[in-house]
Amino acid sequence: MTKAAESNPSINRKGRKYGQVLEGARQVFMADGFEGASVDEIARVAEVSKATLYKYFSDKQILFMEVAKAECQRQAGAATDSIEMAAPPRAVLKQAGRHFLCFMTSQLGQQIFRICVAESGRFPELGRRFYDTGPAVMRAEMAAYFAQACARGELEINDYVLAADQFAELCKADLFMRMILGVVDTVDKTDIDRIIDGAVNTFLARYGT
Numbered sequence: 001m002t003k004a005a006e007s008n009p010s011i012n013r014k015g016r017k018y019g020q021v022l023e024g025a026r027q028v029f030m031a032d033g034f035e036g037a038s039v040d041e042i043a044r045v046a047e048v049s050k051a052t053l054y055k056y057f058s059d060k061q062i063l064f065m066e067v068a069k070a071e072c073q074r075q076a077g078a079a080t081d082s083i084e085m086a087a088p089p090r091a092v093l094k095q096a097g098r099h100f101l102c103f104m105t106s107q108l109g110q111q112i113f114r115i116c117v118a119e120s121g122r123f124p125e126l127g128r129r130f131y132d133t134g135p136a137v138m139r140a141e142m143a144a145y146f147a148q149a150c151a152r153g154e155l156e157i158n159d160y161v162l163a164a165d166q167f168a169e170l171c172k173a174d175l176f177m178r179m180i181l182g183v184v185d186t187v188d189k190t191d192i193d194r195i196i197d198g199a200v201n202t203f204l205a206r207y208g209t
Helices: 003-007 018-036 039-046 050-056 060-081 089-104 107-119 124-133 135-151 160-171 175-180 189-207
Strands: none
Touching: 018 039, 018 050, 018 060, 018 107, 039 050, 039 060, 060 089, 060 107, 060 124, 060 135, 089 107, 089 135, 089 160, 089 175, 089 189, 107 124, 107 175, 124 135, 135 160, 160 189, 175 189
């Protein structure tokens, strides 16, 4: 890595091999983590030269942030697409909660979360970008839905954003912490349904009309 690249980190999203580099980096980061991933290996998997890789990304940190950002945007978009603003709360909460928990307990979701937490001390921008492109998007969409559901008389909530955060935490009960700490390796549909059903029932017991 050149000093010029280190002092002026940037991303060049133009060019036909940008997506190729991003996909190769995603595979290597998910397999080896941020520290274990080498630029040589990313270039090899992406089937590009190191010079081509540096043409798009000035350093490994920037490349990882772009990988995490792209994946979080994709997941957040899929989750928010399932939110029908006119649908009843129970249906929306079940759909959004199941999508959220499935991603957070997936191998990819776990890897992104662990890497962002591990590197956030040295690179705080990693954590901020992870939050802004994923959890913050879902939070805003849920808060917007709660506002409309309250206007229809279906929910009674004073702080929509706090309620969105509370629902997300309910969805992570039991499974998420055990997976992060390596107590369990995988979850199945029964586990997901159990947690989400409990989260929805608890949330509606507090905020339902």
